[in-house]
Amino acid sequence: MPATVPDLPDPADALAKAGRRLDARGLAPATAGNYSARLADGTILITRSGAHKGRLDAAQFMRVATDGTAIDAGRSSAETLLHCLIYAVDPAAGAVLHTHSVAGTVLSRALAGRDGIELAGYELLKIFPGVATHEASVTLPLVDNSQDMPALAALLRPILLAQERLVPAFYIRGHGLYAWGPTLDAAEAMVEGCEFLLACAWEEVKLRGGADDQSDPI
Numbered sequence: 001m002p003a004t005v006p007d008l009p010d011p012a013d014a015l016a017k018a019g020r021r022l023d024a025r026g027l028a029p030a031t032a033g034n035y036s037a038r039l040a041d042g043t044i045l046i047t048r049s050g051a052h053k054g055r056l057d058a059a060q061f062m063r064v065a066t067d068g069t070a071i072d073a074g075r076s077s078a079e080t081l082l083h084c085l086i087y088a089v090d091p092a093a094g095a096v097l098h099t100h101s102v103a104g105t106v107l108s109r110a111l112a113g114r115d116g117i118e119l120a121g122y123e124l125l126k127i128f129p130g131v132a133t134h135e136a137s138v139t140l141p142l143v144d145n146s147q148d149m150p151a152l153a154a155l156l157r158p159i160l161l162a163q164e165r166l167v168p169a170f171y172i173r174g175h176g177l178y179a180w181g182p183t184l185d186a187a188e189a190m191v192e193g194c195e196f197l198l199a200c201a202w203e204e205v206k207l208r209g210g211a212d213d214q215s216d217p218i
């Protein structure tokens with residue numbers, strides 16, 4: 001059995017339960033999404049590729065090293081290197097969740113050519129570290145999708161490191177959200193909050209008649 005993180009007596013079980021909750025919220029269609037936790041020995045417990053994230057059990061997790069190399073037999077998530085990147089750039093990250101929502105996917109495609117999703121004026125902005133008021137603006141980094149994970153990770157690394165205060169979430173256009181936190185509960189709260197904000201932003205874009213007309217933050 002893998003080593004355990006202090007807040008997760010059984011990390012696979014806790015991640016599987018989170019998967020069921022995310023699936024119930026429509027954030028894990030088909031086999032979309034992947035989840036991981038940093039274990040006490042520094043290795044990463046992550047979902048295997050192709051598993052349905054609403055029906056996970058312990059057999060659908062495996063350990064990888066910090067560079068994504070498999071420790072256990074089998075094929076880890078196709079997006080393992082993005083999890084490795086997050087743990088590398090944020091030493092406080094304890095769990096990473098990746099979701100696919102309709103609103104986020106469509107919004108990110110509507111924002112063609114933009115490198116961020118700016119969210120402003122929402123009470124829920126207070127989910128982000130250091131934000132204490134709705135009178136704030138937080139930009140989620142937004143990058144184009146790619147099937148080349150080393151290239152995608154290399155693209156994201158300097159973007160994440162350049163942030164004055166690290167925003168624990170980013171978006172891959174037409175693909176999905178990555179969000180993380182020091183604990184699994186915190187990561188789940190971040191993913192829920194971001195998906196809520198993305199859904200609000202998409203509704204506002206629709207009300208205004210389309211992203212191309214927007215000069216204001218969404």
Ligand SMILES: CSCCC(=O)C(=O)COP(=O)(O)O
Binds near residue numbers: 031032079098175
């Ligand atoms: C059918 S979803 C397409 C792949 C994807 O984006 C995803 O999140 C799941 O990939 P994994 O290899 O982690 O199952």
Ligand SMILES: [Zn+2]
Binds near residue numbers: 032033034079100176
């Ligand atoms: Zn994905």
